[in-house]
């Protein structure tokens with residue numbers, strides 16, 4: 001067995017292979033090679049020349065080869081960084097070329113199909129240790145959660161992988177594949193469903209929300225709009241893969257669509273008592289026992305990050321029904337999920353989404369205004385109707401396992417918002433950086449008091 005088995009292994013004896021040099025593969029290749037490990041990488045054969053020119057010029061220590069066979073033959077730890085829906089085909093192709101005794105892992109967002117592909121196609125002498133960075137490629141990896149899944153491996157190999165991945169300076173969490181998929185269904189898939197639905201609803205109503213007076217309601221709306229734009233600026237396959245391939249995600253996205261539909265029906269039939277009871281019961285179940293660290297999500301900060309040309313003063317703003325948030329909390333309550341228990345796998349977007357939900361539920365006046373608006377104000381009916389259709393539509397696309405339908409739905413909205421994506425991405429990045437800087441200060445103060 002050629003893979004060194006203890007922590008005296010020197011970097012010079014270890015080659016790390018990366019198969020898939022898209023956004024995340026590049027991040028891993030750069031960080032790992034900067035930390036001093038030898039890196040050999042490939043993407044699809046047609047990208048070979050371009051990648052070689054990009055990475056091998058200028059003295060970069062990353063070696064680019066034509067395909068995954070060449071990576072697999074000489075690497076001691078191989079990380080597949082390919083789209084989740086192609087993991088089986090790619091591992092089937094290159095897996096049998098894996099160097100004897102090497103360690104193999106994947107960085108896809110859903111572990112059930114990845115582990116199944118490794119078990120099906122890797123030789124039995126190969127160890128399996130996967131990972132998952134719980135953030136996008138343009139987020140600073142320092143301090144973000146990094147799941148490590150030691151599925152079929154010795155303690156020494158897990159230790160070696162931990163040493164290699166230490167260069168990301170992330171917060172490592174050791175989980176089983178099953179635990180990973182259950183938690184990320186909640187932290188990621190349902191969060192994305194809410195924002196995907198917002199975009200679909202705004203597009204269906206031919207609105208750019210920052211141009212609509214009723215969305216100029218300050219901080220919470222800015223978070224919704226900026227994160228929606230951020231998701232639609234990314235690649236569809238990332239969201240499709242983690243929702244469609246994770247069975248727990250499908251169930252949770254359906255539960256979210258059910259909550260949206262049921263609350264909307266109560267709204268249009270003006271069943272105020274039932275609606276109110278449901279909102280308060282869900283709020284108590286989710287937030288009752290938890291003191292969050294989100295008090296720092298203040299309007300003063302969030303108001304700065306708006307795509308709107310004119311800002312409406314706080315006292316002139318119109319309340320919103322916040323159906324997307326009310327349904328999120330309702331769905332957590334119905335599923336018995338306490339989101340704070342899943343913070344080990346939080347992503348920046350989940351943290352913000354939980355933050356704004358908490359912001360709404362801890363402000364009794366704002367919550368009562370949302371209930372009043374939901375019951376009595378027709379100004380939001382069209383938006384809430386389209387939001388309900390959208391939530392069900394996304395749930396169906398995911399439930400049918402329909403990658404092509406998912407892509408079409410996603411790209412239609414992506415095209416609609418494309419003209420403002422660059423600006424929204426810049427604002428979203430600034431907003432996220434500012435909020436996290438503030439929440440970190442808040443956590444620090446809470447710990448030291």
Ligand SMILES: NC(=O)C1=CN([C@@H]2O[C@H](COP(=O)(O)OP(=O)(O)OC[C@H]3O[C@@H](n4cnc5c(N)ncnc54)[C@H](OP(=O)(O)O)[C@@H]3O)[C@@H](O)[C@H]2O)C=CC1
Pocket residue numbers: 019020021022023024025042043044068081082083084086090107108109110132133134135136137235237238241242
């Ligand atoms: N983007 C994100 O925010 C995050 C993504 N992830 C996960 O990381 C993985 C990669 O995502 P990301 O980097 O964003 O996606 P990208 O689409 O940017 O990169 C994936 C790359 O893999 C390539 N690829 C496909 N088939 C092969 C093959 N046979 N051999 C070599 N390369 C191949 C793709 O080529 P082509 O495009 O030509 O098919 C593409 O360049 C996904 O599974 C995703 O779920 C995890 C955390 C965050």
Ligand SMILES: O=C(O)C(=O)Cc1ccc(O)cc1
Pocket residue numbers: 108109133134135136188231238242347348349350
């Ligand atoms: O933060 C989010 O939810 C993102 O949208 C970025 C993202 C996408 C896929 C992942 O597997 C991890 C993070």
